[in-house]
Amino acid sequence: MTKTLDAITDRLLRLSGVAIFLLLWETAPRVGWIDPYFAPPFTTVLRAFGRLAEEGTLASHLLVSAWRGLSGLAVAVAIGVPAGFLLGRRFPRVGAALEPLLQLLSQVNPFTLLPLFLLFFGIGETAKVAVIGWVSLWPILFYTVTAVRTVDPLLVKTARALGVGGVELYRTVLFPGGLPTIFTGVRIGTGLVFFMLVAAEMLGANAGVGWLVHNSAMNFQIPQLYAGAAAIIFLGYALNRGLLTLEQGLFDWREAPSEAVSGRPARPALRPGKGGVVLVAVLLALLFVVGGWETRRVNLAAVSGGHSHHGTHGPPTPERVEEEKRLEQELNGWDPFADGGKSK
Amino acid sequence: MKQGIPIIGAIPLVLFLALWELLPHTGIVDPVFLPPLSAVVENIAGLWQGGDLQTHALVSLQRALGGFLAAVVLGLPLGLVVGGWFPRLQAALEPLMELFAQTNPVVLFHIIILFLGIGEGAKTFIIGWLCLWPVAFSAMNGVRNADPLLIKAARSLGIGRLKLFVSVVLPSAAPLIFAGLRLSAGYAFIMLVAAEMMGASSGLGWLVIQAQESYHVARIFAGAAVITGLALSVDGVLKLIGGWLAPVRETKENQPLGIAACNDNRRDR
Numbered sequence: 001m002t003k004t005l006d007a008i009t010d011r012l013l014r015l016s017g018v019a020i021f022l023l024l025w026e027t028a029p030r031v032g033w034i035d036p037y038f039a040p041p042f043t044t045v046l047r048a049f050g051r052l053a054e055e056g057t058l059a060s061h062l063l064v065s066a067w068r069g070l071s072g073l074a075v076a077v078a079i080g081v082p083a084g085f086l087l088g089r090r091f092p093r094v095g096a097a098l099e100p101l102l103q104l105l106s107q108v109n110p111f112t113l114l115p116l117f118l119l120f121f122g123i124g125e126t127a128k129v130a131v132i133g134w135v136s137l138w139p140i141l142f143y144t145v146t147a148v149r150t151v152d153p154l155l156v157k158t159a160r161a162l163g164v165g166g167v168e169l170y171r172t173v174l175f176p177g178g179l180p181t182i183f184t185g186v187r188i189g190t191g192l193v194f195f196m197l198v199a200a201e202m203l204g205a206n207a208g209v210g211w212l213v214h215n216s217a218m219n220f221q222i223p224q225l226y227a228g229a230a231a232i233i234f235l236g237y238a239l240n241r242g243l244l245t246l247e248q249g250l251f252d253w254r255e256a257p258s259e260a261v262s263g264r265p266a267r268p269a270l271r272p273g274k275g276g277v278v279l280v281a282v283l284l285a286l287l288f289v290v291g292g293w294e295t296r297r298v299n300l301a302a303v304s305g306g307h308s309h310h311g312t313h314g315p316p317t318p319e320r321v322e323e324e325k326r327l328e329q330e331l332n333g334w335d336p337f338a339d340g341g342k343s344k
Numbered sequence: 345m346k347q348g349i350p351i352i353g354a355i356p357l358v359l360f361l362a363l364w365e366l367l368p369h370t371g372i373v374d375p376v377f378l379p380p381l382s383a384v385v386e387n388i389a390g391l392w393q394g395g396d397l398q399t400h401a402l403v404s405l406q407r408a409l410g411g412f413l414a415a416v417v418l419g420l421p422l423g424l425v426v427g428g429w430f431p432r433l434q435a436a437l438e439p440l441m442e443l444f445a446q447t448n449p450v451v452l453f454h455i456i457i458l459f460l461g462i463g464e465g466a467k468t469f470i471i472g473w474l475c476l477w478p479v480a481f482s483a484m485n486g487v488r489n490a491d492p493l494l495i496k497a498a499r500s501l502g503i504g505r506l507k508l509f510v511s512v513v514l515p516s517a518a519p520l521i522f523a524g525l526r527l528s529a530g531y532a533f534i535m536l537v538a539a540e541m542m543g544a545s546s547g548l549g550w551l552v553i554q555a556q557e558s559y560h561v562a563r564i565f566a567g568a569a570v571i572t573g574l575a576l577s578v579d580g581v582l583k584l585i586g587g588w589l590a591p592v593r594e595t596k597e598n599q600p601l602g603i604a605a606c607n608d609n610r611r612d613r
Contacts (some may be wrong), residue, residue: 112568
C-alpha cells in the first residue's frame with residue numbers, strides 16, 4: 001500500500017515542475033507581470049492552437065514537415081548504415097584512414113552549409129532534404145561504425161566456427177548485434193533532423209511547421225507563433241521520448257546498470273512480432289506518401305498562386321531579399337542598428 | 345576509434361583538398377558553384393588583410409563566449425546543487441528541464457526576439473539557453489553517478505559534507521562535466537551562426553549570409569571554413585583543459601555532436 005502511495009507522490013512530484021510552469025504562464029500575463037501582448041496566457045495559445053487544428057492548416061504543415069524529415073532521414077540511413085558496415089567491418093583500414101576526414105566534415109556547421117545547398121539544389125525541396133540528410137548522416141554513420149566494431153567477438157567467432165560467413169554473417173550476427181547502437185545513432189539523428197528541419201523551413205520555404213512559426217512572427221500573430229512553437233516543442237519532446245522508450249523496450253537485453261543501482265524493476269520488454277514491425281513500416285510509408293502528396297500540392301499552389309512569402313521558384317534575387325528585409329523591419333519595428341552600430 | 349591519428353589518416357585529407365582544387369580547374373565541376381581551394385584560401389587571406397575577418401570573428405567569438413560563460417555560471421551550480429543536495433527538487437525540476445532542453449532553439453529565438461529585440465541580448469540569451477542544459481544535465485548526472493563506494497568509504501573516515509563534495513564527488517563528476525562543456529561549446533557555435541543568419545549586421549554568420557545574397561560563392565566557403573576552424577580550435581582547447589584538469593577514464597570516443605545528444609544523459613536513469 002505504501003509502495004503505491006510512494007509511487008503516486010513520486011509521479012506528482014515529477015509533474016509539479018511542469019504544472020507550476022504552466023500555471024505561471026497562465027497567470028503572469030493575466031495579472032500583468034509580463035506584457036500579455038508578447039506572452040499571451042496559456043489558454044489563449046491553446047485557443048490559437050485549436051483554431052489552427054480546426055482549419056486544417058496545422059495538419060497540412062505537419063504533413064509537409066514530416067515528409068521532409070522522413071525523406072532526409074531515409075537518405076541518411078540509406079547511406080550511413082551500409083557505409084558504416086563497410087568502413088567498420090569490411091574495410092577497416094579504409095575506415096581508419098577516412099576517419100579524420102569524416103570527423104572534420106561532420107564538424108562543419110550545418111547552417112553555413114544551408115546557403116551552399118540552396119546554391120547547388122535551388123530553393124526547392126531537394127536543398128532542405130539534402131541538408132537534413134547531411135546533418136543526420138554523421139551520427140548514424142559513426143554509431144554504425146562503432147556498432148559493428150563492438151559486436152561481441154565471441155559471437156562472431158562462434159558463428160564463423162559454425163561455418164557462417166559472408167552476407168549470412170552480416171544478416172544473422174553483425175546486424176542484429178549492432179542494432180541497439182545503430183538505433184541510438186538513428187535516434188540522435190532524428191533529433192538533429194527535427195532541429196535542422198525547422199531552421200531550414202525558416203530560411204526558405206512556403207510551408208511546414210518552421211515556416212508557420214516564422215510567418216506568424218513576421219506578421220506579429222503572437223498567439224499563433226506560440227501555438228506553432230508549442231506544437232514543435234511538444235512534437236520534438238514526444239519524438240525523443242518515444243524513440244527512447246522504444247530503444248529501452250526493444251533492446252533491454254543490453255546492459256542496464258541503472259536498474260541494479262536504483263533497484264527499480266526492469267521495464268517489461270517490447271517484443272513486437274513480425275506484424276508489429278510491418279504495421280509500423282506501413283504507417284511510416286503511408287505518412288511518407290501522404291506527406292509527399294501534400295508537399296507537392298502546397299508547392300504547386302504556391303507557384304500558381306504567386307503570392308508565396310518565400311518563393312519556391314528560382315533563386316532569391318538580391319532585390320527580393322532587400323524587399324523582404326525592409327518588409328520585416330517595417331512589420332516588426334526592428335532597429336537594424338541595435339547591434340551597437342557595428343553594421344557597415 | 346583511437347586517439348592518435350594514424351599517418352594514413354592524412355592521406356584522404358590531402359586527397360580531399362587536392363580534389364577540391366583540381367575538380368573545378370579541370371571543369372568537371374562548375375567553378376562557379378565550387379570554387380577551387382586556392383580561391384577560397386585567397387578569399388580568406390583577402391578578408392584577413394582587409395581586417396574584416398578579425399572584426400567579424402571577434403564579434404562572433406564574443407557572442408558565443410558570452411552565452412557559453414553565462415550557461416556555465418548558471419548551469420554548473422544548478423546541476424551540482426540540485427543533483428547533489430535536493431533529490432526531491434530534482435525530481436520536480438527534471439521533467440521541466442528536459443522539456444526546456446528539448447525546446448527547439450530556432451523556434452525559441454523568435455519568442456525571445458519579442459522580449460529582447462533583435463540585438464545582442466537575444467543572441468547571447470539563445471546561445472546561453474542552448475548551452476545551459478548539457479552543462480546542467482552533465483553536472484547533475486556527474487554528481488549522481490559518483491561511485492557510492494567511494495562516498496561511503498570517505499564517510500566512514502569521518503569526512504565533512506563540504507570536504508566530501510570537493511574532494512570526492514566533484515573529481516569523480518569532472519570528466520562528465522567536461523564532456524558537457526565540450527558539447528555546449530559545439531552548440532554555441534551552431535546557434536551562433538543560426539542567430540547571426542536570422543538577424544545581425546556583423547559576425548561570421550552574417551558574413552556567410554551576405555556572401556550568399558551577393559552570390560559571392562568563394563566567400564561562403566571561406567566563411568564556412570573559418571567557422572569550422574574556430575569551432576574545432578575551441579573544442580581542442582576545451583579538450584586540452586579537460587584532459588589536464590580531469591584526466592578521464594576511457595569515455596566513448598566519437599560522440600557525435602548533436603542537439604539530441606544531451607538527452608542521452610537520461611539513459612542512465
